[in-house]
Amino acid sequence: MYTAIGYAAQSSTSPLAPMSFQRRSLRPDDVFIEILYCGVCHSDIHQARNEWGIAVYPLMPGHEIVGRVSAVGGQVTRHQVGDLVGVGCMVDSCRHCEACRQNVEQYCLEGPTMTYATPDRVDGSNTLGGYSSSIVVSEHFVLRIPQGLEPASAAPILCAGITTYSPLKHHGVGPGHKVGVLGMGGLGHMGIKFAKALGAEVTLFTRSAAKAEEARRQGADHVVVSTDAEQMRAAAGRFDFLLDTIPVQHDLNPYLETLKFGGVHILVGLIEPVEPPLHAANLVMQRRVLAGSLIGGIAETQEVLEFCAEHGISCDIEMLDIRNINQAYERMIAGDVKYRFVIDMATLQA
Incomplete structure (x- = not known):
C-alpha cells in the first residue's frame, strides 16, 4: 500500500479538504504515478456536490492527470520508471465486450470504471481521482505524453480535448x-x-x-x-x-x-x-x-495527444494552488476562467 494525500469532499455539502488515504499495492499490470498536474473539470463539481445523484463519499475528483511513473508491476511493458504519462476519465473496463474490443472502452457494455467515484473491478474499493499526490492505474489506461506537449497544458486534453x-x-x-x-x-x-x-x-x-x-x-x-x-x-x-x-x-x-x-x-x-x-x-x-458523444477510448486518447503535439495544440489554462480549489469551483460556475484550471500538485506539499 502507498500512503497518499489529496483533497476530497466528505459529503455533497462539504467543501473539498485535505485527506490522507492509501493507494493499493501494485498489481502485476499496474503503474504507480506521482502526479504533477491535474485539470479541473466541471463534472468534478457535479460529482462533488452529487448533482447527478451518483456520488460516493469520500469523493476525490480529478481525471485530467499528468505525472511521472515511479514504479511498475512485474508484467508492465508499455511504461517504465521516469516516463511522463497521463490518466484520463477511465481506469478500467471489462475489456472483453463488443465496445472494448473496438477500443471504445468509454462505452463498455458492463460500464467503465471511472477514475473516481466508481467501484474498482478487483477489490470493490471506491476509486479516488487525481486531486492527489499519486495514483495507481492499470497500464492499459495510462497514456504516453508526447514530446513537445507542455505537461500542465496537456492535462485537460485528457478530458476536454478528447471529448x-x-x-x-x-x-x-x-x-x-x-x-x-x-x-x-x-x-x-x-x-x-x-x-x-x-x-x-x-x-x-x-x-x-x-x-x-x-x-x-x-x-x-x-x-x-x-x-x-x-x-x-x-x-x-x-x-x-x-x-x-x-x-x-x-x-x-x-x-x-x-x-x-x-x-x-x-x-x-x-x-x-x-x-x-x-x-x-x-x-x-x-x-x-x-x-x-462521450469522451473517447484509450487508443483515440493517445491519438489526440499525438495530434496536439503534431499541430501545436494545447489547452489554455490557469495554474491553480490546490488550497484554492473551493474558490476555483465558484469561479468556474461563474465562468471566470480561460479556459481550464490546472492544479499544480507541488502546492499539495506546500
Missing part, C-alpha cells in the same frame, strides 16, 4: 466542411482548435458579441451571436456539423435550423432532459441527425 476531438473524428470532419461550435469554454475552445486543424471552416456560436475577437484568436473563421435573430436567420442551412459544448439546458431548435439537410448536431454535454422540447420537424424534414 471534442472524438466526435469530430467519428463523424469525419475535414476539409470542405462547415463546423459550428456552440459555446467557448474549456471544451468549446478546444473544439475550435481541432475543427480548424482538421481543415474545416469554423464558426463560433456565442451569446456574447464580446467573444468575437477571442474566438478568432482561437482559430474561428466566423462568429454568430446566437441572441441576434438576424444573424441566426442568415446562418440557416449553412453547416455540416454543430459541436454543442454548452453545459446547461438550452433550446436546440434554433441551432438545428442552421444545419444543412443531413447535417449533424453533436451533444457532448449532459443537459438532459432536453428543454424546451425538440421540434421533430427540425430533424425529419431535413434528415438531420441529433447525436451524442
Whole structure:
C-alpha cells in the first residue's frame, strides 16, 4: 500500500479538504504515478456536490492527470520508471465486450470504471481521482505524453480535448466542411482548435458579441451571436456539423435550423432532459441527425495527444494552488476562467 494525500469532499455539502488515504499495492499490470498536474473539470463539481445523484463519499475528483511513473508491476511493458504519462476519465473496463474490443472502452457494455467515484473491478474499493499526490492505474489506461506537449497544458486534453476531438473524428470532419461550435469554454475552445486543424471552416456560436475577437484568436473563421435573430436567420442551412459544448439546458431548435439537410448536431454535454422540447420537424424534414458523444477510448486518447503535439495544440489554462480549489469551483460556475484550471500538485506539499 502507498500512503497518499489529496483533497476530497466528505459529503455533497462539504467543501473539498485535505485527506490522507492509501493507494493499493501494485498489481502485476499496474503503474504507480506521482502526479504533477491535474485539470479541473466541471463534472468534478457535479460529482462533488452529487448533482447527478451518483456520488460516493469520500469523493476525490480529478481525471485530467499528468505525472511521472515511479514504479511498475512485474508484467508492465508499455511504461517504465521516469516516463511522463497521463490518466484520463477511465481506469478500467471489462475489456472483453463488443465496445472494448473496438477500443471504445468509454462505452463498455458492463460500464467503465471511472477514475473516481466508481467501484474498482478487483477489490470493490471506491476509486479516488487525481486531486492527489499519486495514483495507481492499470497500464492499459495510462497514456504516453508526447514530446513537445507542455505537461500542465496537456492535462485537460485528457478530458476536454478528447471529448471534442472524438466526435469530430467519428463523424469525419475535414476539409470542405462547415463546423459550428456552440459555446467557448474549456471544451468549446478546444473544439475550435481541432475543427480548424482538421481543415474545416469554423464558426463560433456565442451569446456574447464580446467573444468575437477571442474566438478568432482561437482559430474561428466566423462568429454568430446566437441572441441576434438576424444573424441566426442568415446562418440557416449553412453547416455540416454543430459541436454543442454548452453545459446547461438550452433550446436546440434554433441551432438545428442552421444545419444543412443531413447535417449533424453533436451533444457532448449532459443537459438532459432536453428543454424546451425538440421540434421533430427540425430533424425529419431535413434528415438531420441529433447525436451524442462521450469522451473517447484509450487508443483515440493517445491519438489526440499525438495530434496536439503534431499541430501545436494545447489547452489554455490557469495554474491553480490546490488550497484554492473551493474558490476555483465558484469561479468556474461563474465562468471566470480561460479556459481550464490546472492544479499544480507541488502546492499539495506546500
